[in-house]
């Protein structure tokens with residue numbers, strides 16, 4: 001039975017993710033089995049007062065799978081990292097919560113998603129947000145740097161989950177908080193490696 005994931009398989013997974021999410025950057029509508037955009041934010045019970053502050057073009061680009069803010073508070077002055085920020089909706093919401101004393105960085109591997117995040121940022125009046133290109137497996141930040149690491153619908157897409165968790169624990173300050181929303185596959189993975197790879201980014 002095929003079990004080993006090769007370098008070629010990893011390249012296929014990454015190429016598939018880039019291909020899928022360059023389209024999602026234009027609009028996530030109809031690309032997932034769950035509600036996206038404003039309907040997704042409402043279904044996941046994001047704070048209504050905060051989502052009312054989002055321009056329609058910003059909330060429309062949301063494609064998270066859960067509400068990481070339901071796991072605890074973001075405090076005024078917190079320094080926050082959003083891994084796999086996509087179009088930056090959680091990043092922007094977190095920055096509203098930290099206030100100008102805090103700061104939020106969003107990272108993603110898909111250039112079109114980061115461009116959409118930059119465009120979204122221009123639509124809100126926030127000076128404490130930056131976006132940059134990076135993978136969750138190699139975070140370009142010092143040790144003990146963040147008060148909070150957020151991630152929404154991303155860890156399931158990362159091939160080397162151990163590396164991602166090591167990086168998260170490294171950049172989190174002692175006593176820092178990890179707020180992950182994600183999805184898991186129930187009922188086992190497809191038997192053949194080929195089917196597992198093609199199911200990765202559907």
Ligand SMILES: C[S@@+](CC[C@H](N)C(=O)[O-])C[C@H]1O[C@@H](n2cnc3c(N)ncnc32)[C@H](O)[C@@H]1O
Pocket residue numbers: 017021061062063064065083084085086087088089090107108109110113134135136137151152153154157158159
């Ligand atoms: C389901 S979307 C969620 C986007 C955003 N968090 C949200 O809630 O709207 C998954 C995001 O993860 C990004 N992604 C996939 N693999 C990644 C990796 N290895 N490192 C960082 N981001 C990744 C994708 O480009 C995409 O923007």
